[in-house]
Amino acid sequence: MEFGLNIILVIFLWLNCQVNRAQGVQTYPLQTLENSHPIDITIPDVLKLNSGEDISIPCNTSNTEPVTTTWNYKTGVFPRNVHQLGKNLVITSADHSDSGIYLCHVNSSSQVTYKLLEIIVDESTISSATSLVPPKATLLDHKTVLFGENVTVTCHVTGSPLPTIVWLFNDRLIKDANTVEDGNKLHIHSSLKEDGVFTCVAKSVAGEDRAQTNIYVVGVMPIIDFLSDSMYVLTGSSVSFRCHASGIPKPNIFWYFIGVNGEVGFPESNYQISSDHSVLTIHSARQSGTVWCIARNAYGATNEKAYLWIRLPDLVG
Structure with missing residues (x-):
């Protein structure tokens, strides 16, 4: 019995570590993409x-x-x-047709940088009557999104x-089918x-x-519903346990079983987990113990437990 309690304690410590580590990702301040010795592009x-x-x-x-x-090239x-x-x-x-914005992107082992080049073919396409006013760009200071x-x-x-206008994310030209x-x-x-810097x-x-x-x-830390x-x-007997969890992003579900004798898990042939991990089915259950459902995403982890008690058939005199 003492061995079983030690196993449970180990699992709780592991869960706490996962929660703390995931929450830590959420609270670290975002670092800007500036380097003390930037690469000069000529x-x-x-x-x-x-x-x-x-x-x-x-x-x-x-x-x-x-x-x-x-x-x-800006347009791809x-x-x-x-x-x-x-x-x-x-x-x-x-x-x-070659006129437009080109970007030279340079990667080294320590930093990333870029420089834009505007190519104009046949300057006559720009009216000589146009008065030149240097560009000015303004963005909101920051935004928090789900x-x-x-x-x-x-x-x-x-x-x-x-x-x-040319858009970059973390100093890289944006090339994403979901971005317009x-x-x-x-x-x-x-x-x-993920957090990042839009330029x-x-x-x-x-x-x-x-x-x-x-x-x-x-995101939202998981909740077991x-x-x-x-x-x-x-x-x-064959027995099934169901576990549903919510959170953003959608949490992953993990199952653990700890028998009353301290053993963890079942023989591989004696259980089945559904494709979405929401159902644990134990075939030919023969050991009492604790069933743990653990839901985890990048923002934390949580767990709930249920008990499985096995009884022997009644004896007929």
């Missing part, structure tokens, strides 16, 4: 090309350690005559000509599952400005 802010011109634009950095360089796929070769962005026979809910982030921009850009708004549909970059021939906002994602009552069954 590409121009704006590059003006003539139609038919060929050019290779290197993305050079000041970093002495090995880096990975990736070029991205490069125009047909643009490609990356090594660390260079190569444009062959430039035409107006795990997995729809989120809209609005970037207020000014400038002349009207700046192009609509003017100065970014709509995130049920895909935001709005407003860029035009008049300059560039950036604004950042922290998005904090919160239902667990089957304790059961008193005849030895050798």
Whole structure:
């Protein structure tokens, strides 16, 4: 009996550790994505090309350690005559469709950084009468959202000509099928599952400005809504326990059984757990003990117990 109590104590300590660790994830302050020694990327802010011109634009950095360089195009796929070769962005026979915002993204073992390049093919497409006003971007300081809910982030921009907006999440260009850009708004549909920093970059021939906002994602610790009552069954019977739990995100359910003799679990062939883990079925139950349902997600864990008592068949005299 003392051995069984020790097993129960171990499980309780494990659960408390899981709860504390998960709650700790929720309460740590979000760190901004700034580095004490940022990588300098040497590409121009704006590059003006003539139609038919060929050019290779290197993305050079000041970093002495090995880096990975990736070029991205704001709208996703490069125009047909643009490609990356090594660390260079190569444009062959430039035409107006190549105009737009390109991003050089540099990863090292210690940090991530990027720089935007605006390419303009045939400058005549910009009216000489346009007065240049540097871009200004503004975002709300921060926002707290529920795990997995729809989120809209609005970037207020000014400038002349009207700046192009580029969105980044944790310093990476956003490429998510569940994320839609609509003017100065970014709509995130049920895909935001972690804290992070959203950056709005407003860029035009008049300059560039950036604004950042922290998005904090919160969840709900699991609650066990239902667990089957304790059961008193005849030895050798089949018995099922049900457990339903709620929380955000949806919690995972785990089952444990501790026999009165201190043994943990059953022979593998003697029990079955449903595909959604909500039902534990014990085949040919022959040992009394405690059935534990444990519900856990990233924000905590909780548990409930029920008892299984086994009785022998009545003797016939």
